[in-house]
Amino acid sequence: MKPRTPPRLAEWLLQRLAASYRRDSLLGDVLEQYQQGRSRAWYWGQVGSASSWALLRFARSATVTRAARVILRVTGEILAILGIVSVSTLEARLALGAFAVLCFALSSARTNVLLKRIASAFAIVTLGAATLTWAAGGAGSRIADAAPSPAHCSADSR
Amino acid sequence: MRRREYLGQLELMVLLATLRPAGDAYGVVISRDIAEKSGREVALASVYAALERLEHKGLVSSTLGEPTAERGGKARTYFRPTAAGLREAREACSMLQRLASRLTHWEGKPA
Numbered sequence: 001m002k003p004r005t006p007p008r009l010a011e012w013l014l015q016r017l018a019a020s021y022r023r024d025s026l027l028g029d030v031l032e033q034y035q036q037g038r039s040r041a042w043y044w045g046q047v048g049s050a051s052s053w054a055l056l057r058f059a060r061s062a063t064v065t066r067a068a069r070v071i072l073r074v075t076g077e078i079l080a081i082l083g084i085v086s087v088s089t090l091e092a093r094l095a096l097g098a099f100a101v102l103c104f105a106l107s108s109a110r111t112n113v114l115l116k117r118i119a120s121a122f123a124i125v126t127l128g129a130a131t132l133t134w135a136a137g138g139a140g141s142r143i144a145d146a147a148p149s150p151a152h153c154s155a156d157s158r
Numbered sequence: 159m160r161r162r163e164y165l166g167q168l169e170l171m172v173l174l175a176t177l178r179p180a181g182d183a184y185g186v187v188i189s190r191d192i193a194e195k196s197g198r199e200v201a202l203a204s205v206y207a208a209l210e211r212l213e214h215k216g217l218v219s220s221t222l223g224e225p226t227a228e229r230g231g232k233a234r235t236y237f238r239p240t241a242a243g244l245r246e247a248r249e250a251c252s253m254l255q256r257l258a259s260r261l262t263h264w265e266g267k268p269a
Contacts, residue, residue: 003228018203019203019206019207019210021206021207021209021210022206022209022210022220022235024232024233025184025185025206025222025232025233025234025235026185026202026203026206027230027232028225028226028229028230028232028233028234029184029185029186029189029202029229029234030202031228031229031230031232032186032228032229033186033202035228045201046201046202046203049201049202049203049204050201050203052203053203053204053207
């Protein structure tokens with residue numbers, strides 16, 4: 001019986017995407033089952049499974065985890081800076097912003113886990129409150145700007 | 159209390175599938191055995207991922223067979239459970255049986 005040839009692209013992808021652990025045995029097993037009558041779709045399914053495992057392995061790798069941690073920390077700090085800039089436009093809210101930044105700094109520092117959680121919760125609540133009051137203040141001032149002044153009204157009525 | 163790592167469902171199935179008297183458990187056989195007994199197909203890559211974890215935990219050991227032409231010159235890897243693997247499988251199964259015994263209490267009750 002003439003041996004069947006698996007899809008060339010699928011074979012190439014499987015060779016590259018399969019995990020290094022017992023790779024040759026895995027490739028041999030897939031080929032053996034294909035020779036025993038499995039379909040091309042089944043072969044492609046094996047490629048899909050191998051690539052999803054490869055993706056999971058990559059996501060779990062120490063380098064990616066470390067990079068994700070750094071990105072999260074930087075994003076948190078940028079958010080804190082944005083928060084402080086937004087609230088500091090109104091002097092009275094500067095303290096709130098400063099408190100939020102302090103909480104973020106505490107939560108990202110190498111401190112006790114419980115302290116980190118408390119600081120993160122405070123930071124989220126403080127930043128949320130500061131943003132809400134800033135938005136409410138902005139909306140209030142826009143309404144005040146849009147409303148006609150009493151002097152203007154009296155001039156019109158005449 | 160001793161902190162221990164529990165086996166996942168697939169890990170346990172793969173570990174139990176390596177229990178073959180002939181000692182001929184390799185990827186295809188394990189995957190076919192699971193499909194027959196559980197009624198669901200398991201990809202070979204998933205089987206190997208579980209085997210890697212099991213070997214890392216010291217629950218299975220592996221030996222390399224002879225390469226064959228049917229497999230494109232690739233050798234089979236045969237797996238067999240270690241003494242720790244047998245113990246772990248026995249403990250996991252008895253724990254599941256103890257927990258599953260509660261099912262009988264619920265069967266007569268209305269939903």
